[in-house]
Amino acid sequence: MQNFENRSRPEQLGHYITRNKATVRDAAAYFGISKSTVHKDVTVELAKQNYGLFLEVNGILQFNKKERHLRGGEATRKKYEEAKKRGRR
Numbered sequence: 001m002q003n004f005e006n007r008s009r010p011e012q013l014g015h016y017i018t019r020n021k022a023t024v025r026d027a028a029a030y031f032g033i034s035k036s037t038v039h040k041d042v043t044v045e046l047a048k049q050n051y052g053l054f055l056e057v058n059g060i061l062q063f064n065k066k067e068r069h070l071r072g073g074e075a076t077r078k079k080y081e082e083a084k085k086r087g088r089r
Contacts, residue, residue: 008045008049009031009041009045010041010042010045010046010049010050011046011049011050011053012031013027013031013038013041013042013046013057014042014046014050014053014054014056014057015053016030016031017042017057017060017061018053018056018057018060021060022060023064024038024039024042024061024064027042042054042057042058042061043058043061
């Protein structure tokens with residue numbers, strides 16, 4: 001984890017998400033906190049503390065939301081391809 005001692009947790013999360021184009025799940029795993037905490041921090045608390053950063057993060061979260069069905073479909077396809085390969089051996 002990077003050192004952001006002079007920033008609040010919502011700002012730390014916001015900067016992490018914008019720098020890495022991360023999902024809420026990625027940020028939660030990186031910081032060792034729950035997805036609900038990340039989501040609340042970047043959607044509610046960040047808007048109060050740093051509105052400009054909130055707008056950047058919100059854009060990334062909206063993009064991730066639009067793309068999630070594609071990522072899920074890809075993960076399912078890979079899962080069944082791997083199962084098919086294991087079944088042939």
